[in-house]
């Protein structure tokens with residue numbers, strides 16, 4: 001083996017750890033990426049490991065289908081993951097085929113659990129390479145149980161359009177501080193301004209090195225994630241409450257619009273990001289670590305935003321791991337949390353105050369069904385229908401009920417899946 005290939009082994013071992021964690025639990029990928037063993041990789045190795053794991057997760061459906069035709073019985077998890085990563089390198093990362101195979105075989109030999117499977121790894125990868133890239137029918141890109149749910153919710157054509165987005169790496173979307181020179185920034189970042197004001201650039205990677213980062217005039221926020229806070233249309237001098245605020249994208253929008261903003265999240269560690277973001281953007285907000293459902297504070301607000309914890313299936317473009325770590329039982333237990341938080345949010349509204357509820361989930365139980373149940377149990381709350389293309393939402397996202405069901409294919413180039421509804425306190 002050449003020195004060059006040996007150099008790549010720690011990065012590939014890192015990718016194995018990432019994909020193993022991503023597939024075993026929700027949030028596993030991020031946890032593994034901050035684990036010591038991973039952080040000790042060279043920055044270049046870390047970047048390759050992450051890109052490799054992400055590409056494998058983005059194409060996992062088709063890769064596993066191709067592997068199914070080559071494996072007579074299930075190999076140990078490390079071996080399956082080595083095969084997945086080997087195939088990913090050869091088919092999706094332009095790694096030369098011989099390097100993809102040789103490094104996979106080498107890593108099989110480097111561990112007791114996979115050593116007996118060195119020959120199998122070699123033979124299976126060579127077989128896959130002979131067959132060529134696996135077919136990427138949309139229905140094979142998502143886990144079958146999730147795809148079946150999407151067909152049930154919107155029909156096959158829409159489910160296919162949603163699933164097709166899994167295979168694409170997304171652009172980077174930025175929200176701009178009011179008053180920023182959008183056209184000049186778009187030119188500098190080689191981007192375009194989308195409806196609603198989001199700047200979309202095809203740049204990727206370390207944003208802290210990008211123009212005007214230190215000036216604090218923009219922050220990273222998906223085009224769909226920027227819509228819910230706009231629906232509150234807060235004015236200078238109004239009070240706003242952002243429940244479940246970290247890392248703070250929506251807090252920044254509310255504070256930048258001039259509202260006296262309180263940001264609540266139960267994770268003190270994640271709130272640190274809110275504080276850092278506020279400082280960089282030269283904005284202020286009161287930051288509170290508390291459970292949004294139990295926060296003991298008697299104030300009421302003109303505007304409340306609840307971006308509730310959810311299955312996050314709408315974020316698969318940036319986090320393909322959410323698809324594979326989600327379990328059918330998650331949706332029901334998260335829906336119970338969401339309804340508790342909605343009641344708490346409603347109690348913190350002034351009369352006439354507006355509440356926007358949103359989730360980055362594609363699942364109706366976390367969206368449409370929450371709205372109907374909330375309205376049924378809260379006579380003090382009315383739905384405040386959202387207008388066409390309000391907040392920069394794609395026209396196709398508006399439901400007959402006046403809520404938003406933003407699907408990842410609703411804008412060219414994609415955007416995250418989100419559900420949003422606006423209410424008013426009678």
Ligand SMILES: C[S@@+](CC[C@H](N)C(=O)[O-])C[C@H]1O[C@@H](n2cnc3c(N)ncnc32)[C@H](O)[C@@H]1O
Pocket residue numbers: 225243244245246247248249250251264265266267270290291292293307308309310360
């Ligand atoms: C979808 S993220 C919020 C993203 C954020 N709104 C933004 O735009 O940057 C959900 C957040 O909810 C927080 N969370 C979960 N359960 C919570 C609870 N019971 N009370 C307060 N925060 C909670 C999590 O810590 C997480 O930061």
